[in-house]
Amino acid sequence: MTRGRVQGSMLKGQAARGGQREGSALLVVLWATVVLSFAVAMAAERVALILSDAGIRSRRLQAEMLADTALVSLTTILKEEKQSAVNPGNEKESSKRRLNLERFVGTWCSEPVALGDGFYRIEITDEQARINWLKTPTFAWRSLLQLADMPAQQVDAWLDALEDWQDTDDGRRLNGAETMDYQSLPDRRRKAKNAAVTEMGELRWIFGEEKILAVKVPGELPGTWRALWPMTTIHGDGKININTAPAPLIAAAAGISLEDAQRLVKDRQGPDGIPDTVDDLYQAIPAWLNPQGRGGTSTSALTSKAELFRIRGIGIYQRQQVVREAMAVLKAETGLRLVEAPYTVEARTLRKEEEQPQ
Secondary structure (H helix, E strand, O other): OHHHHHHHHHHHHHHHHHHHHHHHHHHHHHHHHHHHHHHHHHHHHHHHHHHHHHHHHHHHHHHHHHHHHHHHOHHHHHHHHHHHHHOOOOHHHHOOOOOOHHHOOOEEEOOOEEEOOEEEEEEEEEHHHOEEOOOOOHHHHHHHHHHOOOOHHHHHHHHHHHHHHHOOOOOOOOOOOOHHHHHOOOOOOOOOOOOOOOOOHHHHHHHOHHHHHHOEEEOOOOOOEEEOHHHEEOOOOOOEEOOOOOHHHHHHHHOOOHHHHHHHHHHOOOOOOOOOOOOOOOOOOOHHHOOOOOOOOOOOOEEOOOOEEEEEEEEEEOOEEEEEEEEEEEEOOOEEEEOOOOEEEEEEEOOHHHOOOO
């Protein structure tokens, strides 16, 4: 009996150990299955992301090609618009989108053109409706920044910092900034360029992005304000077009009061009193702006003809939008010609509500 009990106990122990081994093996299998499933899921997600990124890049490339097609189409558009001017047909309908560079009203946008699964359009704006950071005299900048309610000390700091950025030495002006000053700032650690500004982005480094974007000047209506940054440029000869520029820029460039500049803007809207219509524009600088008899006023910083344009080609392909931009000059002997290679200023995925041509 004793031996039987011992043998029974041994058998039970072996069975228990066998069960433990089977249980351990099962746990290992389950753990391996979980790890493998997780690895497969991660790999699948990674593949999906790679494919998604590849798809976005492919669609964005198509959008870029459409944007370039828009820029290339400019010559055709100009021919068609010239023909429309010769044979206007329905004047009310034809003038809606008519492009007349000789009497340019500030902005123009073509109708969307479908091409394959995407479409493109072209936008043109007068670059001389903007004030030039590099060519505008100091007195004009002081006047404009004062209209923006900027303290005189900050105005001096901005103007001196711009000069220090572009001069060839490391000498710091009274209110300016050089390499040592920039490297002491946690968000702008870099050296002063000591050469001419060639990109608008440099100005954000000089003045500070948040500060420059926060500056506002009086708007079209009393009590309203507009951001200054979109009204600025580094292109062109520095002249302001009185037929397209906003009142604060005209006031600063011409050395006249804001009220006189607002009067000019109102008058240029033509008999219908509506801005950006075909009856707008002065043909020349108004006589009352002549510097004779208006001490200190100068019209040399003004022009009444658009000659420098910002051309934007916009391509959209399956929710991917690319905007390509270039400057163009209008000359009597050559017409409108691009003066630089197009470059990308925007590439993004559109929201669903933005998909349709506008």
